[in-house]
Amino acid sequence: xxxxxxxxxxxxxxxxxxxxxxxxxxxxxxxKIGRINSDNIKFYYGTLMILTLTLVVITGFFKxxxxxxxxxSIIGAGLxxxxxxxxxxxxxxxxxxxxxxxxxxxxxxxIEKVIRFHEHRKIIHTIIMPIILLLYTIGFYMITPEFLKxxxxxxxxxxxxxxxxxxxxxYIQFRKGIKKEMQNIELTFxxxxxxxxxxxx
Amino acid sequence: MKTKKTDLFDSLHKEYATMVLHMCLGFMSxxxxxxxxxxxxxxxKIWTSLNSFKGLSSYKTWIYRITVNTCLQLIRxxxxxxxxxxxxxxxxxxxxxxxDKEDDAAQLYHAIGQLKEADRLxxxxxxxxxxxxxxxxxxxxxxxxxxxxxxRIKKRLNKILSNE
Numbered sequence: 001x002x003x004x005x006x007x008x009x010x011x012x013x014x015x016x017x018x019x020x021x022x023x024x025x026x027x028x029x030x031x032k033i034g035r036i037n038s039d040n041i042k043f044y045y046g047t048l049m050i051l052t053l054t055l056v057v058i059t060g061f062f063k064x065x066x067x068x069x070x071x072x073s074i075i076g077a078g079l080x081x082x083x084x085x086x087x088x089x090x091x092x093x094x095x096x097x098x099x100x101x102x103x104x105x106x107x108x109x110x111i112e113k114v115i116r117f118h119e120h121r122k123i124i125h126t127i128i129m130p131i132i133l134l135l136y137t138i139g140f141y142m143i144t145p146e147f148l149k150x151x152x153x154x155x156x157x158x159x160x161x162x163x164x165x166x167x168x169x170x171y172i173q174f175r176k177g178i179k180k181e182m183q184n185i186e187l188t189f190x191x192x193x194x195x196x197x198x199x200x201x
Numbered sequence: 202m203k204t205k206k207t208d209l210f211d212s213l214h215k216e217y218a219t220m221v222l223h224m225c226l227g228f229m230s231x232x233x234x235x236x237x238x239x240x241x242x243x244x245x246k247i248w249t250s251l252n253s254f255k256g257l258s259s260y261k262t263w264i265y266r267i268t269v270n271t272c273l274q275l276i277r278x279x280x281x282x283x284x285x286x287x288x289x290x291x292x293x294x295x296x297x298x299x300x301d302k303e304d305d306a307a308q309l310y311h312a313i314g315q316l317k318e319a320d321r322l323x324x325x326x327x328x329x330x331x332x333x334x335x336x337x338x339x340x341x342x343x344x345x346x347x348x349x350x351x352x353r354i355k356k357r358l359n360k361i362l363s364n365e
Binding site for chain 1: 245271319
C-alpha cells in the first residue's frame with residue numbers, strides 16, 4: 001500500500017508544478033473585501049435594526065398616537081413591548097454566539113461552536129419565540145376592549161383577524177426555522193463525525 | 202498608500218495562493234472555476250482574520266485552518282456538494298502545462314473527489330507534505346486518530362485509483 005501511495009505522491013509532485021494560481025490580480029479580492037464590511041453589518045444587525053425600529057414604532061404608537069388608559073390595556077401594551085425587548089435580547093445573544101465562531105480556529109473548535117450556535121437557534125425557535133409570541137398575543141388582546149371604546153367593532157374585528165393571520169404565518173415560519181436548524185445541526189454533526197471517524201473502505 | 206496589513210496580506214497571497222488552490226482543487230474534484238472562487242473566499246477570510254493572528258502557529262498552519270474551515274463551511278452552505286465527473290474537468294489547471302501532467306492531476310483530483318469532503322482536505326494536506334502533527338493541529342484532533350485516518354484514506358484512494 002505504501003509503495004502505491006508513494007507513486008501517487010510522485011505523480012502529484014510532478015503534476016502539481018503545472019498547477020499554479022495564475023490570478024495574482026488583487027483588485028477583485030480587495031473589491032470583495034470592501035463589500036464584506038457592509039454585508040457583515042447587514043448580516044449581523046439587519047434583524048436587530050428591524051426589531052428595534054418596530055419597538056420604537058410600537059412604543060411611539062402607545063405613547064403619542066393611542067395612549068391607552070385602562071389598567072388591562074396598559075399591562076397589554078407593556079407585555080407587547082416586553083416581548084419585543086426580549087426578542088431583541090435573544091437576537092443580541094445570537095449575534096454574540098455567531099461571532100464566537102472563528103474561522104481561523106482548528107476545525108473541531110469551529111464545528112463545536114457552529115453546533116452550539118444552531119442549538120441556541122433551535123431553543124430560540126422552539127421555546128423562546130413561542131413564549132414571546134404568547135406574551136405579545138395576550139398583550140394584544142388585552143388592549144382590544146379599550147380599542148372597542150374608540151373604534152368601530154368591524155375595524156377591531158379586522159385588526160384581530162389580521163393579527164390571527166400574522167400568528168399563523170409566524171407559526172409556519174417557526175416550524176421552518178426549527179426544521180432548518182435541525183438540518184444544520186445534523187449536517188454539522190455529520191461533518192464532525194466525518195472528520196473524527198475513519199473513512200469507509 | 203499601502204498599509205502594513207495590505208503588505209502582509211499581499212505577501213501571504215503571493216506565497217500561499219497556489220497552496221490554497223491545490224487544497225480547493227482537491228476539494229472541488231478539480232473544477233478550476235469553483236476552486237478559484239473558493240481561493241478568493243479563503244483569502245477574504247484571511248484578510249478579515251488577519252488582526253486575530255497571534256503567532257501561536259505558523260502562517261502556513263493558520264492558512265490551512267482557514268482553508269479547511271472555509272471548504273467545510275461551503276458544505277453547510279450548499280448542503281450537498283456535487284462531485285464533478287472527470288469529463289467536466291474542462292478548465293486546464295495551467296495554460297502552459299503539459300497535457301499528460303494535466304491528465305495526471307485531473308485523474309488524481311477525480312479520485313480525490315470520490316472521498317468524503319473532510320478526507321479530501323486531509324489527503325491534500327498529506328500530498329502537500331504536511332506532517333501528521335500539523336494536520337492534527339489544523340483539525341484539532343488527536344495525533345493517533347489522524348494517523349489511523351490517513352492510513353485509511355490512503356488505502357481508499359489507492360483502491361479508487363486502481364479501479365479507474
